[in-house]
Amino acid sequence: xxxxxxxxxxxxxxxxxxxxxxxxxxxxxxxxxxxxxxxxxxxxxxxxxxxxxxxxxxxxxxxxxxxxxxxxxxxxxxxxxxxxxxxxxxxxxxxxxxxxxxxxxxxxxxxxxxxxxxxxxxxxxxxxxxxxxxxxxxxxxxxxxxxxxxxxxxxxxxxxxxxxxxxxxxxxxxxxxxxxxxxxxxxxxxxxxxxxxxxxxxxxxxxxxxxxxxxxxxxxxxxxxxxxxxxxxxxxxxxxxxxxxxxxxxxxxxxxxxxxxxxxxxxxxxxxxxxxxxxxxxxxxxxxxxxxxxxxxxxxxxxxxxxxxxxxxxxxxxxxxxxxxxxxxxxxxxxxxxxxxxxxxxxxxxxxxxxxxxxxxxxxxxxxxxxxxxxxxxxxxxxxxxxxxxxxxxxxxxxxxxxxxxxxxxxxxxxxxxxxxxxxxxxxxxxxxxxxxxxxxxxxxxxxxxxxxxxxxxxxxxxxxxxxxxxxxxxxxxxxxxxxxxxxxxxxxxxxxxxxxxxxxxxxxxxxxxxxxxxxxxxxxxxxxxxxxxxxxxxxxxxxxxxxxxxxxxxxxxxxxxxxxxxxxxxxxxxxxxxxxxxxxxxxxxxxxxxxxxxxxxxxxxxxxxxxxxxx
Amino acid sequence: xxxxxxxxxxxxxxxxxxxxxxxxxxxxxxxxxxxxxxxxxxxxxxxxxxxxxxxxxxxxxxxxxxxxxxxxxxxxxxxxxxxxxxxxxxxxxxxxxxxxxxxxxxxxxxxxxxxxxxxxxxxxxxxxxxxxxxxxxxxxxxxxxxxxxxxxxxxxxxxxxxxxxxxxxxxxxxxxxxxxxxxxxxxxxxxxxxxxxxxxxxxxxxxxxxxxxxxxxxxxxxxxxxxxxxxxxxxxxxxxxxxxxxxxxxxxxxxxxx
Ligand SMILES: Cc1cc2nc3c(=O)[nH]c(=O)nc-3n(C[C@H](O)[C@H](O)[C@H](O)COP(=O)(O)OP(=O)(O)OC[C@H]3O[C@@H](n4cnc5c(N)ncnc54)[C@H](O)[C@@H]3O)c2cc1C
Numbered sequence: 019x020x021x022x023x024x025x026x027x028x029x030x031x032x033x034x035x036x037x038x039x040x041x042x043x044x045x046x047x048x049x050x051x052x053x054x055x056x057x058x059x060x061x062x063x064x065x066x067x068x069x070x071x072x073x074x075x076x077x078x079x080x081x082x083x084x085x086x087x088x089x090x091x092x093x094x095x096x097x098x099x100x101x102x103x104x105x106x107x108x109x110x111x112x113x114x115x116x117x118x119x120x121x122x123x124x125x126x127x128x129x130x131x132x133x134x135x136x137x138x139x140x141x142x143x144x145x146x147x148x149x150x151x152x153x154x155x156x157x158x159x160x161x162x163x164x165x166x167x168x169x170x171x172x173x174x175x176x177x178x179x180x181x182x183x184x185x186x187x188x189x190x191x192x193x194x195x196x197x198x199x200x201x202x203x204x205x206x207x208x209x210x211x212x213x214x215x216x217x218x219x220x221x222x223x224x225x226x227x228x229x230x231x232x233x234x235x236x237x238x239x240x241x242x243x244x245x246x247x248x249x250x251x252x253x254x255x256x257x258x259x260x261x262x263x264x265x266x267x268x269x270x271x272x273x274x275x276x277x278x279x280x281x282x283x284x285x286x287x288x289x290x291x292x293x294x295x296x297x298x299x300x301x302x303x304x305x306x307x308x309x310x311x312x313x314x315x316x317x318x319x320x321x322x323x324x325x326x327x328x329x330x331x332x333x334x335x336x337x338x339x340x341x342x343x344x345x346x347x348x349x350x351x352x353x354x355x356x357x358x359x360x361x362x363x364x365x366x367x368x369x370x371x372x373x374x375x376x377x378x379x380x381x382x383x384x385x386x387x388x389x390x391x392x393x394x395x396x397x398x399x400x401x402x403x404x405x406x407x408x409x410x411x412x413x414x415x416x417x418x419x420x421x422x423x424x425x426x427x428x429x430x431x432x433x434x435x436x437x438x439x440x441x442x443x444x445x446x447x448x449x450x451x452x453x454x455x456x457x458x459x460x461x462x463x464x465x466x467x468x469x470x471x472x473x474x475x476x477x478x479x480x481x482x483x484x485x486x487x488x489x490x491x492x493x494x495x496x497x498x499x500x501x502x503x504x505x506x507x508x509x510x511x512x513x514x515x516x517x518x519x520x521x522x523x524x525x526x527x528x529x530x531x532x533x534x535x536x537x538x539x540x541x542x543x544x545x546x547x548x549x550x551x552x553x554x555x556x557x558x559x560x561x562x563x564x565x566x567x568x569x570x571x572x573x574x575x576x577x578x579x580x581x582x583x584x585x586x587x588x589x590x591x592x593x594x595x596x597x598x599x600x601x602x603x604x605x606x607x608x609x610x611x612x613x614x615x616x617x618x619x620x621x622x623x624x625x626x627x628x629x630x631x632x633x634x
Numbered sequence: 635x636x637x638x639x640x641x642x643x644x645x646x647x648x649x650x651x652x653x654x655x656x657x658x659x660x661x662x663x664x665x666x667x668x669x670x671x672x673x674x675x676x677x678x679x680x681x682x683x684x685x686x687x688x689x690x691x692x693x694x695x696x697x698x699x700x701x702x703x704x705x706x707x708x709x710x711x712x713x714x715x716x717x718x719x720x721x722x723x724x725x726x727x728x729x730x731x732x733x734x735x736x737x738x739x740x741x742x743x744x745x746x747x748x749x750x751x752x753x754x755x756x757x758x759x760x761x762x763x764x765x766x767x768x769x770x771x772x773x774x775x776x777x778x779x780x781x782x783x784x785x786x787x788x789x790x791x792x793x794x795x796x797x798x799x800x801x802x803x804x805x806x807x808x809x810x811x812x813x814x815x816x817x818x819x820x821x822x823x824x825x826x827x828x829x830x831x832x833x834x835x836x837x838x839x840x841x842x843x844x845x846x847x848x849x850x851x852x853x854x855x856x857x858x859x860x861x862x863x864x865x866x867x868x869x870x871x872x873x874x875x876x877x878x879x880x881x882x883x884x885x886x887x888x889x890x891x892x
Contacts, residue, residue: 066829069706073820081819117821131822586664 032347033079034147035339038590039389040071040140043396046574050400053134056407067137074119074141081113082148089151089290090460094231096282101230101292107152111233115185119145120156121163128167128175129183135406136399139332143392146336151290151464153333155188158228161326162189165240166259169310169318177265178238187236191326192223192260192296193319200477202316203251207243207298209258209306219243219260219306220299225471229294230262230279236271237262241298241306242315249313257315258306260298276303287463323473324421327429328398330472334436335391337465341443342384344457349377349446371446380442386597386605387439390564391432393571398424419494420501423486424563430478430553431560433468440465479552482559487537495533502526502566509573515595518572518602522565525606525613529562532613539619550623551616558616561609565602572598635689635782637680638742639713640735640749640761642670643697643704647754658854669704672750674711674817675810679780680748681712682815687782689745690714694738696731698722702833710820710828717742717834719841727850728756732764734848737841739769744805746787751776751809762809772802776811 044050045064053059085106092104114120122138124130146153163182166174181187198205207221221243223229230237239260248254264272276299283293298304310318349372357373360366371377398421405417444451444458451458469475487495506526509519536555540548575594583591645651646666654661669677680691693708693716695701705716719734726734739747749762766773774780778797779790788801792811820828838848869884871877885892 061826061829065703065706066825069703069710069820069825069828070822073707073710073822073825077819113819117819118823122822131826133822584663 032343033340034075034083034343035143035336035392036343037071037075039392040143041068042571042574042590042594043393044071044136044140046578047393047571048136048396048400050134050136050396053136053400053403053407056403058132058407059134059403062134062137067140070133070137071140071144073117075144077113077117077119078144078148081110082145082152085110085152085290086149086457086460089149090287090464091289091454093289094282094292096279096292099230099279101232101279101282101294103155103231103233103292104290107155107233107290110149110152111155111185114145114156118184120185121160121183124160124163124167124183128179134399134403136396136403139328139396139399142329142332143336143339146333147340149290150333150336151288154288154291155228155231155233156185157329158191159185159187159189159238161191161322161329162238162240164322164325165257165309165318166238168321169257170259170307173267174259174307174309177267177269178259178261181236182238186234187238187261188228188231188234189238189240190226190228192226192229192239192241192298194225195222196224200474202242202255205242205244205255207241209243209245209256209308211245212305216305216307217243217245217258218299218302219258219304220302221297223296223298225283226294226296227291227471229292229296230282231292235263236265237277239277239296240309242319243306245312252316254313255315256312257309257318259309260304260306264305274303275305276301285467287460287466324402324425327425327472327478328395328402330468331391331395331428331432334433334465334468335388335395337461337468338384338391338436338439338443339388341440341458341461342381342388344461345384345443345446346372346381348450349381352448354448377446380446382596382600384439384442385593386568386601387435387564389571389594389597390567390601391435393567394424394563395428395432397567398428415490416493416497419490420497422489423482423494423498426478426482426486426556427560427563429472430469430475430482430556431563433465434475434557435560435564437462437465437469475556476553479556480549482556483536483540483549483552487533488541492537499526499530502562505566505570505573509569509576512573512576515569515572515576515598518569518598521602521606522562522569525562525565525609528610528613529558532558532616536616536619544619546624547619547621551619554612554616558609558612561605561612565598565606565609568594568598568601635683635687635745636743637684637689637691638739638744638747639673639676639680639691639693639708640747640765641673641677641693641695641704641708642750642753642755642761643667643695643701644670644753644755647671653857653859657856660857667700667704669707670750670753670755672752672754672810672812673708675812675814676748676750677708677711677713678815678817679777679808679810680746681818683746683780683782692716692742694735694742695719696721696726696734696738705833706828707820709831709833710824711818712824713831715832715834717836719836719838721838724838724845724848725850726848727852728758728760729764729851730848732761732768734838734841734843735761735765736768737843738836739765741841746782746804747771747807748780749807749809751811762807766807769805769807772806774800774802774806774808777808778811778813780808780810780814 051064088104088106095102121130122133123135126132159182166178182189195205209217209219211217241258241260242255244254245256261275262277264275266272278297280295280297350370352371353368354371356366357369401417401421405414408414440462444462447458450456506519506523509515536548572595575591579591646668649665652661684691691713693705693713695705696719719738752759763773774789776791777789781788786801786803787806790797790799869877869881871880
């Protein structure tokens with residue numbers, strides 16, 4: 019706005035995410051413009067994408083970021099079944115849906131924008147970084163609408179899709195029950211078929227994000243439930259669409275559909291998003307539509323899972339990214355202590371803390387992870403676009419396999435590391451990092467849940483080891499390793515990158531060995547032992563993927579530096595090479611050690627008697 | 635109603651500005667550019683009036699090829715079309731810009747013109763009023779309200795310490811002041827549509843102007859950065875009372891602010 023910070027937003031060089039880095043990944047590393055080869059995306063050249071990202075950033079900084087603190091300090095209020103979101107969320111939500119940002123990649127016929135997912139992901143880097151507890155309202159709406167699009171009949175699509183993609187109505191995801199968290203097979207919500215083809219739903223759901231609130235007049239709940247008489251376990255679960263307010267066949271709102279919010283949780287972070295307990299059919303008046311086939315509910319969920327998990331990775335990354343940007347800005351300004359080489363000189367001036375080796379260590383660590391993770395998430399986005407658009411079946415299978423393989427890393431590894439980054443971000447601030455007035459502690463708290471929901475990271479690691487590694491006889495992991503090899507070969511063309519490329523190659527080969535060994539023992543009598551190393555294996559895999567992404571970046575940077583890079587870009591490119599150096603020389607040796615530990619596979623974890631844990 | 639908006643592309647207020655080696659211009663390299671914030675108000679007001687009365691909104695800008703970006707943003711907000719006068723490489727002052735604007739507007743249907751009261755880069759408050767002068771139409775400056783009523787534009791404008799109500803018959807030129815409206819954000823469909831909206835590119839020669847008439851009357855002799863902010867100063871004193879007394883003295887005698 020005029021004269022800068024009219025709305026109280028601190029204007030500094032960069033906030034939330036470094037635009038230069040976002041552009042680097044989109045245009046220099048992934049060449050997202052390649053998607054224009056597909057008819058559907060032919061309009062999305064660099065100019066258009068630039069404009070989209072600029073506007074997303076603009077909206078994020080001016081309208082959403084100012085709600086970040088309110089979301090945390092005011093939180094959601096529950097009274098008599100009604101949940102009120104923080105006041106400032108209303109205005110931000112209005113702007114967000116008026117700009118039609120909710121369903122970027124979806125079908126324009128139903129209110130989407132037909133945009134590449136990779137670009138949508140880049141916009142959500144800014145949106146989520148501005149306030150992700152706010153973004154969960156539109157985010158879950160998008161996810162719920164995707165279920166309607168994929169599994170709904172024509173009638174359901176016509177009734178619900180447009181209102182959801184435009185954010186007029188919001189959406190949720192009702193899976194969890196008190197006895198059914200990681201193991202959804204134990205859920206007890208039941209469905210009974212009515213004469214008109216709808217189902218009567220009865221049950222209690224807990225921990226439901228955006229389950230009740232006053233941002234929209236209707237809330238559409240996809241619900242997992244068991245049809246009366248269906249088999250036990252996950253095989254007997256079906257998916258239903260249950261609106262809070264019934265929608266008549268002519269599209270008009272009908273009566274209340276007996277979905278009652280009985281309370282919201284007090285929690286560690288994401289206070290701006292309501293986490294609700296919902297009772298469905300407490301008065302026997304709750305109806306829903308079947309989505310897809312009876313007893314195929316889990317399969318439907320699986321189809322949407324990749325997308326949802328990628329977005330959780332993005333939520334976490336955006337916390338990490340914001341924390342990093344805050345930390346570098348702070349470290350440049352906070353004056354404290356003399357320069358290490360001048361500590362003995364009493365009259366030496368105090369210096370900005372960015373000059374202290376330990377602070378630099380934290381900053382470069384944050385930088386390397388944020389960059390590597392951004393590349394990884396956008397890369398999965400790009401694979402998703404390509405898998406959806408290519409008409410070459412072989413390519414499609416390849417892309418899909420790599421997506422499936424990378425998702426547990428994009429969720430499990432990325433959320434773990436993002437939380438570490440946020441912790442470092444707090445540490446850089448010293449005591450101020452722990453104080454509410456500063457942004458860092460909120461990011462630590464907000465980020466933490468991403469390691470738990472949408473499948474805990476323990477479950478992610480088991481998915482990687484138990485399902486993804488052996489997928490299609492291990493073809494995806496071979497394909498992935500092939501891609502890493504390509505980058506290694508490219509990097510070896512530059513004399514200065516050769517040592518890094520060789521180190522990565524060693525780690526990659528070791529990972530292949532570890533994967534073979536652990537994968538085999540996961541399917542043997544030593545399965546328990548193997549799975550007790552599922553998380554370390556996810557970590558090692560993630561580390562290698564990070565190193566790959568960073569070396570890939572460094573190779574591009576090297577190439578640009580040897581050409582005619584603009585002066586401002588030079589520092590950026592040099593920074594890319596430093597990230598790769600740091601990670602490969604400082605983190606990968608630790609990864610090699612982690613892999614040694616996996617190969618040892620200490621049986622202590624499995625062998626220790628429950629009583630030996632003590633505490634009794 | 636045919637409404638024109640004079641729009642300038644300026645460096646983003648978030649950008650770090652540095653002076654170029656010639657000492658009389660700024661380094662363009664690596665700068666991010668945006669619509670001049672006061673011109674955003676102008677676009678918004680034009681759109682509001684078009685929404686109420688019907689008609690077209692045309693953006694007119696003097697700049698270079700890269701100005702298209704700002705123009706497209708205006709089109710994405712909802713303007714219908716644009717004219718860009720490409721003056722790449724020419725040294726032009728505010729008066730020259732106004733001459734070009736007046737010449738360009740002569741060829742366009744025009745009932746009402748909005749412009750920012752100043753551009754945040756050069757800050758010379760000139761182009762709007764001078765364009766009106768060259769066109770021989772009324773100018774109203776610093777409007778915080780602007781409504782079309784019976785062939786006239788009725789405005790409330792800021793003046794030192796207050797406001798005044800002014801009216802002019804159309805066609806007229808109005809410059810905007812903060813408070814006039816809240817510019818809308820560009821919507822995604824807006825961005826996609828903007829790509830297909832017509833933008834005429836003309837040169838100064840196309841408008842029948844020659845370089846001699848545009849020779850700047852004002853030349854920049856040199857540029858300098860504002861002085862660096864000095865560190866804070868701690869007020870010394872034995873007691874709170876003494877410190878306060880000293881603070882008041884310093885503010886009064888040295889800083890001369892109270
Ligand atoms: C703020 C918040 C928002 C949420 N939003 C939603 C929502 O919108 N919709 C929704 O449906 N749910 C939501 N949830 C629920 C969330 O997805 C679950 O809490 C999560 O899946 C874990 O389930 P649980 O809490 O029952 O933990 P449990 O399943 O009891 O897990 C406890 C621990 O045991 C481990 N564990 C469990 N089973 C295994 C196994 N087989 N092998 C190895 N380890 C195992 C877990 O990894 C974890 O460490 C939300 C939760 C929170 C806190």
